[in-house]
Amino acid sequence: MKKISASILALGFALTVTIALSAAAPLTANASPGSLTPMASEPSWAVTVQAGDEGELRDAINNADDGVPTIIELTDDITLSSDTAISVPDSKIIKLTSAIGTGAPYTIDADGEDISVIENAGELWLEDVNITGANKLTDPDSNGVNGGGVLNTGTLVMMDGASIYGNTVTADENGGCGGGVYNTGDFTMLGGTIENNKADINSYFSRGGGVFNNGTFTMDGGTISGNSADAGGGLYSADGFDMTTGTVSDNSANGDGGGVCVEGDFSMTGGSVIDNKAGLDGGGVYGWFGATFLISGQALISGNESYNYGGGVAAYYYSSSTKIEGGTITDNKTGLDGGGVYGDGSTEFVVGGQALISENQADASGGGVAAYYYDSTRIEGGKITNNKAVDGGGFYTPNGATMTGGLVSLNTATGDGGGINAPSLELEGGTISQNTATGNGGGIFISETSALTMTAGTISGNSAANGGGVYGDTEMTISAGTISGNTASADGGGVWIYDLTKLSVSSGVAFSGNTASKVVKSPLDLYMPAGVTWTVPFAYGNSNYDINWDAETAYLAFVQDSYAVAPAVSGANGYLPGETVTINAGTRSGYSFMGWTVVSGGVTLASSSSATTTFIMPAQNVTVQASWGAPLIPNTGDNNAAGFVFALFAAAAGALCIVAFGARRAKTEQR
Numbered sequence: 001m002k003k004i005s006a007s008i009l010a011l012g013f014a015l016t017v018t019i020a021l022s023a024a025a026p027l028t029a030n031a032s033p034g035s036l037t038p039m040a041s042e043p044s045w046a047v048t049v050q051a052g053d054e055g056e057l058r059d060a061i062n063n064a065d066d067g068v069p070t071i072i073e074l075t076d077d078i079t080l081s082s083d084t085a086i087s088v089p090d091s092k093i094i095k096l097t098s099a100i101g102t103g104a105p106y107t108i109d110a111d112g113e114d115i116s117v118i119e120n121a122g123e124l125w126l127e128d129v130n131i132t133g134a135n136k137l138t139d140p141d142s143n144g145v146n147g148g149g150v151l152n153t154g155t156l157v158m159m160d161g162a163s164i165y166g167n168t169v170t171a172d173e174n175g176g177c178g179g180g181v182y183n184t185g186d187f188t189m190l191g192g193t194i195e196n197n198k199a200d201i202n203s204y205f206s207r208g209g210g211v212f213n214n215g216t217f218t219m220d221g222g223t224i225s226g227n228s229a230d231a232g233g234g235l236y237s238a239d240g241f242d243m244t245t246g247t248v249s250d251n252s253a254n255g256d257g258g259g260v261c262v263e264g265d266f267s268m269t270g271g272s273v274i275d276n277k278a279g280l281d282g283g284g285v286y287g288w289f290g291a292t293f294l295i296s297g298q299a300l301i302s303g304n305e306s307y308n309y310g311g312g313v314a315a316y317y318y319s320s321s322t323k324i325e326g327g328t329i330t331d332n333k334t335g336l337d338g339g340g341v342y343g344d345g346s347t348e349f350v351v352g353g354q355a356l357i358s359e360n361q362a363d364a365s366g367g368g369v370a371a372y373y374y375d376s377t378r379i380e381g382g383k384i385t386n387n388k389a390v391d392g393g394g395f396y397t398p399n400g401a402t403m404t405g406g407l408v409s410l411n412t413a414t415g416d417g418g419g420i421n422a423p424s425l426e427l428e429g430g431t432i433s434q435n436t437a438t439g440n441g442g443g444i445f446i447s448e449t450s451a452l453t454m455t456a457g458t459i460s461g462n463s464a465a466n467g468g469g470v471y472g473d474t475e476m477t478i479s480a481g482t483i484s485g486n487t488a489s490a491d492g493g494g495v496w497i498y499d500l501t502k503l504s505v506s507s508g509v510a511f512s513g514n515t516a517s518k519v520v521k522s523p524l525d526l527y528m529p530a531g532v533t534w535t536v537p538f539a540y541g542n543s544n545y546d547i548n549w550d551a552e553t554a555y556l557a558f559v560q561d562s563y564a565v566a567p568a569v570s571g572a573n574g575y576l577p578g579e580t581v582t583i584n585a586g587t588r589s590g591y592s593f594m595g596w597t598v599v600s601g602g603v604t605l606a607s608s609s610s611a612t613t614t615f616i617m618p619a620q621n622v623t624v625q626a627s628w629g630a631p632l633i634p635n636t637g638d639n640n641a642a643g644f645v646f647a648l649f650a651a652a653a654g655a656l657c658i659v660a661f662g663a664r665r666a667k668t669e670q671r
Contacts, residue, residue: 001047002033009447011413021148022055022395023403025307025319027272029206034245034293034353039313039550040197043069043123043125043156044068044090044459045070045071045094045095046068046069046070046071046146047064047065047068047070047071047092048070048071048072048073049064049070049071049072049073050072050073050074050075050099051072051073051074051075051078052075053076053078054078054079054080054081054082054563056086057074057078057086057108058086059197059629060072061086061087061088061089061092061094062063062089064092064093066092067091068093068094068120068188069091069093069095070093070094070095071094071097071271071575072094072095072096072097073097073098073099073100074097074098074099074104074106074108074129075098075099075106075327076106076108077106077108077109078107078108079107079109079111079133079145079229080108080110080111080113080115080117080133081111082113082271083114083115084115085110085115085116085117085118085119085151086108086117086118086119087118087119087120087349088118088119088120088121088122088124088154089121089122089669090121090122090154090516091122091671092122092123092593093122094122094123094124094125095124095125095126095127095454096108096124096125096126096127096129097126097127097128097129097161097522098128098129098161099319099498103129104161104163105128105129105130105163106129106130107129107130107131107132107552108130108131108132109130109132109133110132110133110134110135110167111133112133112134112135113133113135114132114135114136114137114138115136115152115306116148116149116150116182116599117131117132117133117134117137117148117149117150118131118149118150118151118284118386119150119151119153119224119413120150120151120152120153120154120155120156120185121149121153121154121185122154122155122442123154123155123157124152124154124155124156124157124165124291125157125159125162126156126157126158126159126162127159127160127192127194128159128160128161128162128164129161129162129163130151130162130163130164130165131149131150131162131163131165131167131205132162132163132164132165132166132167132514133166133167134148134149134167134168134169135148135167135168135170136148136167136168136169136170136286137170139172139174140446141173143174143178143498143555144171144172144174144175144176144177144273145170145171145172145174145175145177146169146176146177146178146182146212147167147169147177147178147181147182147212148167148168148178148179148182148197148198149164149167149179149180149181149194149197150164150177150180150181150182151182151183152154152182152183152184152185152187152215153184153185153186154185154186154505154562155186156181156183156185156187156188157188157189157190157391158187158188158189158190158191158192158194158222159190159191159192160190160191160192161191162191162192162193163192163193163194163195164180164181164192164193164194164195164197165180165193165194165195166196166197166582167179167180167197167198167456168197168198168199168200169182169198169199169200169206169521170200170206171199171200171201171205171206171230174217174346175205175206175207176199176200176205176207177199177206177207177208177212177236178199178204178207178208178211178212178483179197179198179199179208179209179210179227179228179229180194180195180209180210180211180224180227181194181210181211181212181213181218182195182208182212182412183211183212183213183214183215183216184214185215185216185217186215186216187211187213187215187216187217187218188217188218188220188579189217189218189219189220189221189222189224189246189614190220190221190222191222192220192222192223192226192586193223193224193225194211194222194223194224194227194609195210195221195223195224195225195226195227196225196226196227196367197209197210197227197323198227198228198229199212199229199230201229201230201254205230205231205311206229206230206231207229207230207231207232207236207238207261208229208231208235208236208261209229209232209233209234209252209274210224210225210227210233210234210235210251210255211224211234211235211236211237212232212235212236212237212238213235213237213238213239213241213543214237214238214239215238215239216239217235217237217241217247218239218242218244219242219243219244219245219248219271220245220246221245221377222245222246222247222261223246223247223248223249223601224246224247224248224249224251225247225248225249225250225251226249226250226251226452227251227252227345227381228251228252228253228254229253229254230253230254230255231253231256231257231261231286232253232256232257232260232261232286233251233252233253233257233258233259233276233277233278234248234249234251234258234259234260234276234386235248235259235260235261236257236260236261236262237260237261237262237263237264239263239264240262240263240264240265240266240290241260241262241264241265241266241267242266242267242268242269243260243267243268243269243270243271243273243299244269244270245270245271246271246272246273246521247270247271247272247273247274247548248260248273248274248276248284249272249273249274249275249276250275250276251276251277252276252277252278252279253276253277253278253279253280254279254280255279255280256277256278256280256281256282256286256314257271257278257281257282257285258276258277258278258282258283258284258304258305258306259276259283259284259285259304260273260276260282260284260285260286260287260456261272261282261285261286261287262285262286262287262288262290263272263288263289263290264289264290264395265285265290265291265292265293266285266292266293266294266315267291267292267294267296268285268294268295268296268297268298268299268301268327269294269296269297269299269326269327270297270298271296271299271300272299272300272301272302273285273299273300273301273302273312273465274300274301274302274303274304275302275303275304275445276304276305277304277305277306278304278305278306279306279307280304280306280307280308280309280460280531281308281309281314282309282310282313282314282342283304283305283306283310283311283312283330283332283333284301284302284311284312284313285312285313285314285315285332286299286310286313286314286315286316286408287313287314287315287316287318288315288316288317288318289316289317289318290318290319290385290602291318291319291320291321292318292320292321292322292323293315293318293320293321293322293323294322294325295313295323295325295326295327295329295355296323296324296325296326296327296355297326297327298326298327299326299327299328300327300328300330301313301327301328301329301330301332301340302328302329302331302398303331303332304329304330304332304333305306305332305333305334306333306334307334307335308334308335308336309334309336309337309338309342309344309361309370310334310337310338310341310342310370310526310549311332311333311334311339311361311362312329312330312332312339312360313329313332313338313339313340313341313342313343313545314338314341314342314343314344315341315342315343315344315571316343316345317344317345317346317573318345318346319346320345320346320347320348321347321348321349321353322343322346322348322349322350322374323342323348323350323351324350324351324352324354324355324357324369324382324383325348325350325351325352325353325354325357325381325382327355327356327566328355328356328358329341329355329356329357329358329360330356330357330358330359330360331358331359331360332360332361333360333361333362334361334362334363335363335364336362336363336364336365337362337364337365337366337370337372337389337396338362338365338366338369338370338396339360339361339366339367339368339387339388339389340360340367340368340369340387341357341366341368341369341370341371342366342369342370342371342372343369343370343372343374344372344373344566345372345373345374346373346374346375347375347376347568348374348375348376348377348378349371349374349376349377349378350378350379350380351369351379351380351381351382351384351395351486352378352379352380352381352382352405352406353379353380353381353382354382355381355382355383355385356385357369357383357384357385357387358383358384358385358386358387359385359386359387359390359432360387360388360389361387361389362388362389362390363389363390363569364389364390364391365390365391365392365396365421366389366391366393366397366421367387367388367389367393367394367411367412367413368384368385368387368393368395368411368597369394369395369396370392370395370396371395371396371397371399371401372397372398372399373398374397374399376402377397377399377400377401377402377658378401378403378404379395379402379403379404379405379408379430380404380405380406380464381405381406382406382407382412383406383407384406384407384408384409385407385409385410385411386409386410386411386553387411387412388411388412388413388414389413389415390413390414390415391413391415391416391417391421392416392417392420392421392422392445393411393412393413393415393417393418393419393435393436393437394408394409394418394419394420394435395408395413395419395420395421395422396417396420396422397420397421397423398422398423398424398447398549399422399423400422400423400424400425400426400450401420401422401424401425401426401430402425402426402428403420403425403426403427403429403430403432403457404428404429404430405428405429405430406431407430407431407433408420408430408432408433408435408443409431409432409434409435410433410434410435411435411436412435412436412437412528412561413435413436413437413438413439413445414437414438414439415437415438415439416437416439416440416441416445416447416460416464416471417441417444417445417447417471418435418437418441418442418445418463418464419432419433419435419438419442419443419444419462420443420444420445420533421441421444421445421447422444422445422446422447423446423447423448423450424446424448424451424452424474425444425446425452425453426453426455426458427444427452427453427454427455427456427457427459427481428455428456429456429457430457430458431457431458431460432444432457432458432459432460432462433458433459433460433462434461434462434511435460435462435463436462436464436466437461437462437463437464438465439464440465440466440467440471440496441462441464441466441467441469441470441471441472441496442462442463442464442467442468442469442471442486442487442488443459443462443469443470443486444459444467444469444470444471444472444498445467445471445472446472446474446476448474450461450474450475451474451475451476451477451611452470452472452474452475452476452477452478453476453477453479454476454477454478454479454480454481454568455478455479455480455481456481457481457482457496458482458483458484459481459483459484459486460480460482460483460484460485460486460539461484461486462486462487463486463487463488463489464487464488464489465488465489465490465497466488466490466491466492466496466548467488467491467492467496467516467548468487468492468493468494468515468516469483469486469493469494469495469514470483470494470495470496470497470604471492471495471497472496472497473497473499474497474502474633475536476495476497476502476504476512477504477506478495478503478504478505478506478509479504479506479508479509480506480508481509481510482510482511482512483495483508483510483511483514483546483618484512484513484514485512485513485514486513486514486515487514487515487516488515488516488517488548489516490516491516491517491518491544491548491589491647492516492533492544492547492548493514493515493516493544493545493546494511494514494535494541494545494546494547495546495547495548496547496548497547497548500542500548500549503547505532505541505547507531507532508531508532509532509533510532511532511533511534511535511541511546512533512534512535512536514535514545515545516544516547516548517544518544518554519543519544519545519555520542520543520549520554520557520574522546534546537558537567537569539573543544543574554574554575554576555571555574555575555576555577555617555618555619555620555621556574556575556622557569557575557581557583557601557617557622557623557624558579558621558622558623558624559583559584559585559623559624559625559626560623560624560625560626561585561625561626561627561628562583562584562585562586562601562626563585563586563587563588563626564577564584564585564586565583565586566584568583568585568586569581569583570580575617576617577618577619578616578617579616579617580596580614580615580616580617581614581616581617581622582612582613582614583596583612583613583614583615583624584611584612585611585612585626586611587611588628590630591628591630591631592628592629592630592631593611593627593628593630594627595608595609595627595628595629596608596609596624596625596626596627597612597624597625597627598622598623598624599623599624599625600621600622600623601618601620601621601623601624602618602620603615603616603617603618603622603624604616605624611626
């Protein structure tokens with residue numbers, strides 16, 4: 001297939017040359033190896049050369065002018081027959097691609113040789129070309145067995161149509177890294193795929209099944225998929241990592257970081273990390289020993305699994321901050337703590353912004369989030385919803401936490417703390433709603449004798465055995481906010497606290513619609529600050545509906561259709577069996593009181609015809625209804641009026657009803 005002109009035959013290989021009239025100089029070539037400065041955009045390619053076999057490819061690279069951007073188009077698949085990698089020197093600027101219309105993309109195949117397919121020290125662009133077949137076993141410089149597909153010390157750019165797949169490095173005593181790509185230079189991934197590569201363990205530690213980075217790696221597109229290693233199944237970066245787009249999926253690690261494992265700073269503002277698995281921690285992402293760990297923007301972390309901690313994300317020892325301020329972390333699972341996110345140690349842990357942490361599951365604690373040992377742990381915004389765990393369905397921490405905003409909702413704990421499980425909590429805003437605990441603390445479970453302080457926010461619609469809204473053996477100061485619609489199947493619909501002398505409720509707090517299994521009769525002079533709203537029909541909080549009280553079971557009396565200005569039931573409701581209950585129908589304008597009907601409870605009224613009467617409370621709730629009738633209305637004699645008079649007379653032998661209808665118009669018609 002040698003289509004050459006006589007003028008270039010002396011070069012010793014087949015090529016087609018295209019000279020650009022004005023070729024840009026896209027990077028600076030310095031004297032030292034690996035010193036080419038990468039550009040933000042693709043070079044203006046000056047020369048195009050074709051190669052159809054191994055020899056032509058090597059010659060095309062070697063004979064390219066230094067610093068001149070040169071395209072090498074493959075016209076056929078190339079299988080390497082020697083035990084030497086395709087080498088790109090530090091002075092070359094090369095794009096490897098496939099010739100258009102010739103069956104592209106073509107493949108460079110190492111055919112199982114103990115080599116890297118390509119060793120790049122220059123600037124190498126890959127587009128519409130496959131790199132495969134390395135089975136690297138040898139450690140030539142005692143630095144580990146590294147770089148199956150590409151060993152990059154210069155500048156590497158992957159574009160659409162490029163694929164690095166099916167390469168393997170097998171670790172020796174010095175390790176083994178980068179089954180697909182080993183990078184100590186600059187690597188930018190704009191497109192293409194890195195898939196089904198391996199950093200094999202072989203009893204030694206391996207990292208980066210798809211990519212190992214110890215230089216600069218930026219992922220602005222493409223897919224890293226189906227790779228495996230001991231740590232960092234898809235990617236292991238020893239020098240931080242920024243991900244703005246692209247996909248890391250279906251990778252696996254025997255240890256940490258099924259998708260991504262990062263030493264140093266980590267930032268993910270976009271892209272997807274999905275369906276990865278880790279044998280230890282961080283099914284999707286594992287990060288450690290950096291300054292900042294940040295997930296924001298449109299990032300998606302979904303469907304990942306870990307055996308121990310952090311089904312979606314595990315972040316360890318970040319000295320400045322670990323922040324989840326955006327993106328979606330969903331449908332991840334872990335065998336221990338932190339179904340969605342697990343954070344461990346150092347300065348601050350924050351969930352805020354527009355973050356969505358949903359439908360994650362932990363077999364132990366923290367279905368959505370588990371945050372350990374931070375100086376400051378805060379929920380400032382975002383949504384933590386529909387997560388599941390044994391303890392802390394939504395959020396778990398063994399340290400104190402502060403919530404100033406956001407939503408913790410619809411989470412489930414089979415143990416304690418459907419929404420939040422923490423030893424102490426400062427609730428300064430946000431909403432904790434519709435969470436469920438099989439044990440205690442549907443909304444909040446305070447796990448130690450520390451403190452709950454509520455100065456704002458809403459705790460509503462949660463349910464548990466005890467403490468539908470809040471449960472704790474602790475100091476509780478509730479100075480503002482709303483606790484409503486919570487349910488306890490046992491005691492403390494709104495709040496359950498072991499020692500009620502540790503509870504302080506301030507004026508302005510609103511309790512409403514809370515329920516428990518029973519009402520209790522408690523002293524009315526306790527826990528009754530002026531200005532607090534309690535669940536109807538109570539005038540005090542420690543009824544067991546709003547606040548638990550360890551006292552004899554009491555029962556409720558309900559009056560229907562009463563028009564009394566004062567309460568229709570005497571006292572604050574909640575009666576012990578045997579107590580006297582006074583009920584009052586009041587007065588209804590334009591109607592006459594007709595009597596009482598006992599709807600439920602089976603009581604005997606002292607007088608069923610008196611608007612005010614009494615009964616003795618039984619050991620069940622009672623409902624009584626007032627009945628009303630229209631009074632006598634006289635005939636006015638008006639030509640246009642229709643009079644109606646109803647009278648009912650009763651006699652010992654029966655009853656006589658006389659109904660009279662009168663109108664002047666009727667009399668006229670009778671004549």
